[in-house]
Amino acid sequence: MVRSVFTQSSLYGLLVLLGVVGNVLVAGILSWGFLQQRSIEQSDFILLNMALSNLLVSFFRNILLFLSGLGMEAFLSQGWCKIFMCLWVWFRSVNVWMTFCLSAFHFAVIRRNKPAPSAGLAPGHASQELRRLLLVIGLVWVVNLIYSLPLLMFSTRGSLNSTETLMVISSTTRPLLGCVWNFPSRYSGLAFATVSLVVHEALPIILMLGTNLATLYRLGMHGRSVGAVQESLPRRVPAERKAAKVILLLIVLFIVPWGTSLVSLNYYNYNRGPSGEYLVVIATFSNSLFIALSPLVLAAGHSKLRSKLKHLLKRGGPGRGTAS
Template sequence: MPSEEFVRGMLYLSLTVVGVPGNTAVILAFLLLFYQENRLLPADAIVLHLACVNLLVVGVRCLLETLASFSLASIFGDLGCKAVIFVYRTARSLSIWLTFVLSAYQCLSFAPPGSRWASIRAVVAHYLVFVFLFLWAVNTCMSSAAVLFSFGTERNSSLISHSINVQFCYVHFPSKLSKEANGAAQVGRDVVPMALMTLASLIILVLLYKHSKQVKGLRSSSGVSGGADRRAAKAVVTLVTLYVVLYGVDNGLWVYTLTVKTMTSSLISDLRIFFSSLYATLSPIIIIASNRKVNGRLRCAVQEKNVKKKASSLTADRS
């Protein structure tokens, strides 16, 4: 095996072994919470949805890239490339927009009761399912170019300047205009939520600063819920910061890919996928560390498993 493919395989493997269990743990924790309480708060539902699409990002792209790099599976034919790139791009963009929705909803949580912003927050919470459906519809449509232009092998050499090499697949655009239009649409789809979530995070930080000055030195029962709100807000700001850094690199590389006249090396594509998938891999770690509901449910599950093991071992010893 060439050293380049081995390094690529190990990088994708590292993302897979962290991202798949991490996002799966978050999903199971919220499903257990829903089973126990028969409901999920809107913020919890957004985080659950975010974990699901992040699992798609890591499971569909990184896992399959790992298998292909180590020659364990050959799935990147024309149909496989279309399916993988379509699902990856859709899940990736959904991850971005859900992070924005989470940051915006958390920002609205600081609105005083009875205000216009509090009313907007209530409307968003009530119609959250329709928000999810709208995001799925929009991002699915914007990823349709992957179905049309993705192939498992190189096509006409005259179109090489309009092509993108993504290692096991090639995206062949029929013209320079179509390539640039598709690229601009993807950049806009990322930059718009990036700007909005950055603005929301800055507002959260300002409100947290003002709130900390107001409650400084006070000890009351309301301080408990305020502390919970501050922890949730800080976790959201951390997720947004992680997103802006990693996806900023990703989009920078994507713009570079669009500006060069010849087909770029697959290394550029590997770096883009690595940085964008890194967010899907690290975000569940932040969620588990900062969300007490998730942390508590996972601890309970581990404790119950240990108790069952001890009980079964005692039963075996007695028998």
């Protein structure tokens, strides 16, 4: 039993470390490019926000879950429990919708049939499209924060032997730092968990799939067309098709762990049985897979990000010149 717990903690710790290092590199490279060039591609700005949301989830939830699995016993006060439970839901919800924003933005670029302008610091560069993007990104953070604020009333500090009686998809998968949900009744808790599942999990997933499939369809039409449409995108179609495949891979990477977590936690909520504990472990791993593996997908499919990473590794030491 002790060996099994150690193995689980080690594997989970590896996922957490991979997610932190990968997203720090992505966020750092994109931020450094922005500081050097005083501009950033709009898609890279979305990627930067996605990496930041990944890091926030890692620092405020996944690392704490890892330490808890190692046996760290720390308990927050009731006030801090309310704040942390609110933050966990906020960061996770932002992470979901930011992933959708990436897919939606790429679809908008394909529909427009021209590359998106870069985001510069000078006021003259703040185009209408850039202002619209900044507004959307700001709304993702603000609206999800507003959604999370009522949770301050529905969380509390549990006792030493507390067990979580309800799993909300967007939050943690076990009592963490002594914090548990405290809904007025089990039915109200299940109602909130269901609404959270639909609004902040199922809806963005469906929209991600729809926009990405529509993007691939339009690119296929461009590839088969002749005339003005084809002439306007002679070189961009292969690059945009590759970008669409990378985004599709990110979405699949998001959906598969999400579906695993969804099945596990809903079984726990509605049909508790002897396998409930194992399902919670599976959900915990599933919730960290996207954060851990998405930087690898970006590094493999984002040519500019990959070239900057290679440049960074070359400068890091003489023995890293051939890193890929």
